Amino acid sequence: MPELRIAVPRGALFKDTLDLLDRLGLDTAEVRDNDRKLLFDHAGIITMRPSDVPTYVEAGAADLGITGKDVLSEQPERDVYELRDLGYGRCTLVVATVEGDDPVQDALRHLGVVRVATKYPKVATAHFLATGRQAEIVEVKGSVELAPLTGLAEAIVDLTATGTTLRENHLVVREEIAVCTARLIANPVADKLKASQIDRLLERIDAG
């Protein structure tokens, strides 16, 4: 059994994360070859949705985890340590609407409240609160782009890397909320009890 168990996110960060783990000397070949398996005990890797990573790490089911800052921002109450900004997986959390006149302004002037569809209800709520605008947050689970096209909401708060999906749906970025990259997180108890193993790993990450 390896000294540390690491929670690895499937999805957009998956490949870069496995490349990083390769550089750190972990054997990820089995993980790469296996789409359905979730637990790779001899490599010390477990794979899951990015938004589940903080859950496993907080409970100590994994010592370390890698996930996006967007996920961490949406789960601010998680009791995990954020150890490193890994730099890759760079995306931006944005407010976007349909092209043309800004429907957010219009809704706020005439209705006093703007409807915002998002997979990030906490981030969206905090952003509109901080900028002094009343917003009705509508949580959706997938394809947020659909909301402003169908009248469900005037705006969306979503993560964008290249902006392609937004453009294809004739949406434009109105505001940038935060730049998000991949982060290395740790269980606070593991960070104390496995300090030397974790510090050795951090040294290797910092060495690049």
Place this chain on the structure above:
Amino acid sequence: MADRIPSGTRDVLPDEMRELRAMTERVRAVFEAANYGEVYTPALEYERTHGQDEDGPHPAYRMFDEHGNVLILRTDMTVPIARLVATRFATAEPPLRFSYFAHAYRTVRPQRGHSREFLQAGVELIGSPTPEGTAEVLTVLCDALQAAGLESFRIGLGDVSLYPALLDAVGITPQTSERILEELVAGDFVGVERELGRLKLSASDQELLLRVSRIRGGPEVLEDLSGPLQQAGTGMKAVHELLPPRTAERIIFDFGLVRNLGYYTGAVFQVYDPAYGVPIGNGGRYDELLGRFGRPLPAVGFALNVERLHIALNAEARRA
């Protein structure tokens, strides 16, 4: 709703209750043997007794009595025992030793399995300064955990005054310090680095502050400390030297352990077990709290979360 109980509360049935009872009895025997007499105080206190500690645990439940006084459900036993000492033991010769097994009440974060009501087992040692008092309480803590049946536990020992003193020593203003400490308390080391990066610090100061926040380990981390770190190291060393070997071997020195409750003033500790991902208890020195009740005395104590201790015991048994 009639058949439901509030989230964060639970019923305990006979099998679990028997195990809990057996465990707390073993812990109680350790407290008694060390001369910590058991006390009980009301679950309800006046809100003004609790005070408005900025960082302390916030009372979650308030109610009015028939005279319009605001009452709260206690958030821990440390404040009630400080009140008790100042009123019922106003002239008693210190040191005073008390233990308790009592429920405390705090707010829950939704859908997180947090407890609104939880049983704490702990001690308070009033009128015994550091390092002797701190060492005594750490010894009782370890003996209690051992008696409970826990095998692999460790105690993280830090000092809440250490990091703020260090920030002050390199000339960082209190306001900026507060921001950095907030990141540190949240465990966001990326945030600590970002905040430090914004300041015009020398490279060596910045390196020092980042490095210190991550120092944790055995007695070897106390060696070769220099400058502002030396004093903090001296305090921890003094405590460590007073510990019997069975306690000393359990200690992890942790320079990044900054604070968890508002009234802590010096040494703080946290109980860990490798079989369980969350701390099982915590404690520390609160040398200013008694003064608020008119009997200024240095004090130190700890509280174990009984339910978590039970979970850790079970987790260790499953691993074995």
